[in-house]
Amino acid sequence: MSAEFRLPVGGRIDRAKPVRFTFDGKSYEGFAGDTLASALIANGVHLVGRSFKYHRPRGILTAGSEEPNALVGVGRDEAHYTPNLRATQVEITDGMVAESQNRWPSLAFDVGAVNDGLGRFLPAGFYYKTFMWPAGAWAKFYEPVIRRAAGLGRAPQAADTDRYTQRYAHCEVLVVGAGPAGLAAALAASETGVRVILCDEQAEFGGSLLHERDTVIDGRDAEAWVAEAVATLCSRENVRLLTRTTAFGYYPHNLVGLAERVTDHLAAPGSDLPRERLWQVRAREVVIAAGSIERPLVFPENDRPGVMMAEAARIYANRFGAKPGNRAVVFTASDSAYRAALDLKAAGVEIAAIADLRPDPTGAVVERARADGIRVLPGTSVQGTSGRLRIRSASLGAVVGGATETVPCDLLLMSGGFTPTLSLFSQSRGKMAWDEALEAYVPSVSVERERSVGACRGIYGLAEVLADGHAAGVAAAGKGASDGAARRFTVDAEELGHSGHRGITPHRRDASRVKAFVDFQNDVTAKDVKLATQEGFRSIEHVKRYTTTGMATDQGRTSNINALAIVSDALGKSVPEVGLTTFRPPYTPTTFALFAGQARGELFDPVRTTPIHDWAAEHGAVFEDVGIWKRARYFPEGGEDMHEAVARECRAVRESVGIFDGSTLGKIEVVGRDAAEFMNRMYTNAWAKLEPGRLRYGVMLREDGFVMDDGVVGRMAPDRFHVTTTTGGAPRVLNHMEDYLQTEWPDLEVWLTSTTEQWAVIAVQGPKARQVLEPLVEGIDLSREAMPHMSVRTGHICGVPTRLFRVSFTGELGFEVNVPANYGRAVWDAIFAAGQPHGITPYGTETMHVLRAEKGYIIVGQETDGTNTPDDVGLGWAVGKAKRDFVGKRSLARPQMQRPDRKQMVGLLTSDPATVLEEGAQIVADPNAPLPMKALGHVTSSYASSVVGRSIAIGMVAGGRGRIGETLHVPMPGGAIAVDVVEPVFFDKEGERIHG
Amino acid sequence: MLLITCPYCGPRPELEFRYAGEAHIARPEDPSGVEADPWGEFLYNRTNARGPYAERWRHFHGCGRFFNAIRDTTTDFFLATYKVGEPRPDVPARAVASASTGGAGER
């Protein structure tokens, strides 16, 4: 059984394929080829939503992506739910579940509609004016109420289970829009053999030609011409055709973002298909064939369900075989509505009257309407409408004087003429110009290599549109001779005049008491826009933000020009003087998932792991994120918490031996004839005299003199250094080195190679370290005499080549075993096994931090914050004072860098040894001083040290070294904590153990 | 996303590059001989021009080379790119996509 308003024949729907769907829980039937809007109209349903602010009942206004009213939520379950879809774009599928939005408890009875009666209390700028005071009420009262009462759809409650993919594409010509202009352009461009991509947001190509009934192009009717054009394009290998694909964003250098909806129109999509596909197309030339949008008329109560754009009604009848009503009043300022009236009359809709704003409409289509017996009322406007959930009548009256007449109807078709669609052109940063003859903004000066064709640049006659598209296609392809650009299309179509109306239509009602809507989606009325100008807003950009007109998800595509005209009238300025607001991406709302693509879950952010990561995981390590590295923080045993585990790990290193994965250390190989000279210039230290086989702790400054990075460097050969950096610092340090090498000292013969991933680093630290390693090492004498602290040897360990560092970041006898990363795990296993008799203990970064703090070794980024000189952090000894130059040297000589009251690194001991300070806490001299108190510095590191037997802390304190022996205070919420300022070394102050 | 023409590799998407500040600010040959004020100038003061601006870029995810570019800061378009050591080319500011992909211009 067919729906009540379905025409028996005609349209592009497939009557052999019925489709069942539900809307707000009620079941309906449509046909394959229907949109949700056309199927609802065929079932006589016009009420589809409640408006944003006043909760007024709203119907389907348009038949395209510019739809401001008919926003619906669609999805069979929460994981597939998408809110705010335009019913005019949603293709129905069998079993589809759709619902209206912004209504409670039901669409027909919505409590929020009380706002409509309060309209005079909800003027333009209402939010700015009303919710200003008291501040506390915002969070408690205003915001929750507004959030419930205003707004669009709801967010889905479950994670999206669909798949989204992303593709890149390149072409010579991208054609956006496959109406007559776009098809002609694509045909012409692709004929030359260049790569062409043609996309259109609709389910099928053809645009306006899909709803023409009597148009003939080159001897074929419009639908046949489209079919042939598409078949020709399909047959060309250099053409890619994308339907259901919206060009949503125009980015610099002709990068255009396309959103392809791949499976939403399928009832049972295969699992191999993504739901949507993002295309990033880089085109040499772009042809914009975006068409035009019919303008609503702004008259009192112009928003009732049943009020529809005239051309949209024509589309529903001609393309979808759906009759939008039984009895229509037409309100127009242009010829096109006559054509719509005639087509609808042919479809069985009674045309009660055509009210034409123009005093004396003439022309072929007007005469045809009169001849067809349609009552034409020149110089007449709609004074208002009635009907709660659907229009019931329109009140018509002469523009100048006279009585009004109430005409019963269930449909009101309006047309204020057409507005060229400039969204993409505007996004490309092209300049628009007001065309006085067309009374429209049109593209003027291009910034990108693009060209607009057809209706989107104000060309309306079909023959001219086709010729314009063809010429642009040839020109964009860049291959045709200029005489090949002209091509004549023989067209038999209705000739229409192209007048229109902008702004409020004349009426005799009290303007302060009627609602004549300008922006349907944001519920902005003519009165609101005028009020904004009365309150002093002059710039259209300010009026837009104050009234919110044009700021809804449709970016005001149906409202901008009307708002502009109202402002222009109110200010007595011409439209071009008022200006035009800018369109921004996306052209239509685009899903977040499209942009996220595959970057979800595990693929959201890359993770770096070391060759020893799996061992740590198997041994119960708790990991922490350091940059994108996963590092083992501690290895709890038998229910230990972090504090207990760290205390045990620290004791093991101090008393016996610990093993630590240092593979994340940044590593750079610096090689070449001038390697030593380069190191001399990049680091504060002197390198020339460092002999091969020796290590040195290096400090790197920025040119402004502040500490940037540090690390141990080994001289492997006269022309080769093994440089290590902080874990997070490697890319920054390499970039810094490359910068100087390439741009300041290109004469130096040096090569830099990142080797972070090439070496696994196993630190073996503690009094027993040598005993553990000795049996595993070949060709290296580990004895204290042969291999002292800060030396490096090459040889083998467990048969694997190694660069063995004798170095310590713990203050104990220690080695760092560098082996090729692929052998890291095997060597680790071997060392761990060999260490068993000595109780070798794996330790993590937390223990490493405590051990180094006990020794007063800094961590760049913890003690330093980018404003510290080497001397500030006690590293003055590492600065080669005799060196002529190094990066940062000149800045260290600036007077500010040498002030005695600079913050200097000191140790801090709380009077209660059990109290552990908070890192980041401020340090003051007198906790009872009046507020605001002057802070002397802050705590940078703080731990409970099981080895020292008390809490220890490091801080940066103004003139700190001169304050050693003083008591300072750390104010905390529970009261100030007294701290003694001490030397920042808490264990083995003489440094004997390291030489063990 | 802009296309940036690396003088070594050719046009590549912006994502492959990293900005590196104003160009043609040479580090003094002997910094220790530079007075405090000019040194502060060298460290901190930049032209920040409105319009064509010479700046350094690095083809970070490509050849790794630093190079210089003239970019119009009002349009964001690159007017020229050239190798380190080469003189700043004399290019007029044009509100177009680039020398190789210039806009279609006035109709």
Ligand SMILES: [Zn+2]
């Ligand atoms: Zn390159």
